[in-house]
Amino acid sequence: MNLTDTHTHLYSEQFDEDRHAMIQRAMGAGVNRFFLPAIDSETTEAMLQLQRDFPEHIHLMTGLHPTHVKENYEAELDHVLQQLDKEKYVAIGEIGVDLYWDQSTKDIQMRAFHQQIEWALERDLPIVIHCRDAFDEVFEVLERFDGQGLKGIFHCFTGTLEQAHRAIKCGMKLGIGGVVTFKNGKIDQFLNQIDLKHIVLETDAPYLSPVPYRGKRNESAYVKLVAEKVAELFNKSVEEIARITTSNSCEVFGV
Secondary structure, eight states: OOOOESSOOTTTTGTTTTHHHHHHHHTTTTTEEEEEEOOOOOHHHHHHHHHHHHHHTTTEEEEEOOOOOOOOOHHHHHOOOOHHHHHHOSEEEEEHHHHHHHHOTTTHHHHHHHHHHHHHHHOOEEEEEEEEEEEHHHHHHHHHGGOOOOOOEETTTOOHHHHHHHHHHHTTEEEGGGGGGGGOOOOGTGGGSOGGEEEEOOOTSSOOOOTTTTTSSSOOHHHHHHHHHHHHTTOOOHHHHHHHHHHHHOOOOOO
C-alpha cells in the first residue's frame, strides 16, 4: 500500500523529540510520500533540512500562510519569490484567508493570496489553500482566475457539498483529513457523492488528529485512519483508496 500525506508539518517543534522516528512510523504504515506546506520564512531552513534527510520521500512547498500575513508581509512575499527562484518546490502553499484568528488583516491576506496565485500560474505550479471562516473571501479571489488553468488542493476541506463542487470547478482537489472521522465533522455525510478523482488525503500533522486520537498530537502515520474512513464511506478497500488518492496527488504535484 502506498499512501500519500499531502499536508504535514513535519518540521513542527511538536516533533522535535522524535521527528525521525515519527517519519519511520509513517513509512511503516505505508505512507511513503510527504508534502510539507510552508508557514513563513522562519520555517524554510527546517523544511530544506528534512528534504535533505529524506530526499526520496519529502516534497516541499513555499508560501506565506494567511495567519502570518502581518505588517511585514511584503518582505515575506519577497522571501517566497526568492525561494521559487532558488530551490525546487512542488507547490505554492499553504496560502489563503483565515478570519478565525484575525479579521483586521483581511485585506492584506487577500492581496497576498492573489499575488501568490499569480506566481503559481506564471510558474505552472499548483496551490494549496488554507481557508478558515473565509469561504466567501477565498472563492472571491479564486474565481477571478477562472479559466486560467489553476490547479491545487483545498486543504482541510470542511465546507458543504455545494462549496465542494465550487472548489472542484476552480481546479481544486479536496484535502480530506482527520475531520472526516469526527462525529460532528459533517463532510462524512456527503463525501461519497463526490467522484474519488477529486480527493486527496492529508493529516495536517501535528494538528487535527483523527479518531481515536482526537485531541492528541497528530502524525503522518494516521493518514491510514483517514484512508480507512474514506474506504468505508465509498465502500471500497483501503488499498483502492490509497491507490486512487496517491494517483490524484501525483496529478496535482507532478511528482
